[in-house]
Amino acid sequence: MKDYNIELEIFEGNAGTLRPDGSYPDMVKEGICAWMYGRLAIGQKFHYPNDLGQLCPWLVDSLTGMIRALENGGTLPWRYKGTPYEKTIDPDGVTTEYVRCPDPTASGIVVKITRTVLPG
Numbered sequence: 437m438k439d440y441n442i443e444l445e446i447f448e449g450n451a452g453t454l455r456p457d458g459s460y461p462d463m464v465k466e467g468i469c470a471w472m473y474g475r476l477a478i479g480q481k482f483h484y485p486n487d488l489g490q491l492c493p494w495l496v497d498s499l500t501g502m503i504r505a506l507e508n509g510g511t512l513p514w515r516y517k518g519t520p521y522e523k524t525i526d527p528d529g530v531t532t533e534y535v536r537c538p539d540p541t542a543s544g545i546v547v548k549i550t551r552t553v554l555p556g
Contacts, residue, residue, distance in 0.1 A: 437509070440553060442483075442507060444484055446480045447545075447548040449476075451469065451472035451475070451476050452472075454474040467543050468543055471492035472492075494537060495547065502535050507551070531551045
C-alpha cells in the first residue's frame with residue numbers, strides 16, 4: 437500500500453476583515469464565513485490529520501468521506517473540466533479534489549485537497 441501526504445488548502449471563501457472598533461459585520465449579508473473570520477485566509481494550508489483542529493467541524497465533516505477515499509488510494513472520476521475546480525488525477529503522483537462546506541449561503545467555503553504519493 438502506498439503512503440501519502442495529504443494537504444488541505446482554503447481555496448475559496450471570505451474571511452472578512454477584523455474591524456478596529458471590535459464590532460462584527462453581518463456575516464450572512466456580507467458572505468463571510470464565521471469560522472474563517474479574522475483568522476483564516478484563501479491559500480492557507482493545513483496538513484492532514486495534524487491540523488484538523490484548526491478547521492470548522494462542519495467543514496471537516498464534509499471532508500471526511502473524500503479524505504477516506506484518497507488516503508486509501510481511491511480517486512473520484514469527475515474532473516470539473518473548464519471550471520476553477522478542475523482536478524488532477526494521478527494515482528502514482530498528485531491527485532486533487534475540491535470540497536464545499538455545508539453552509540448553503542454565500543458564506544460557504546471550498547477546500548482543495550491535494551494527495552501526493554510519498555516515495556517508498
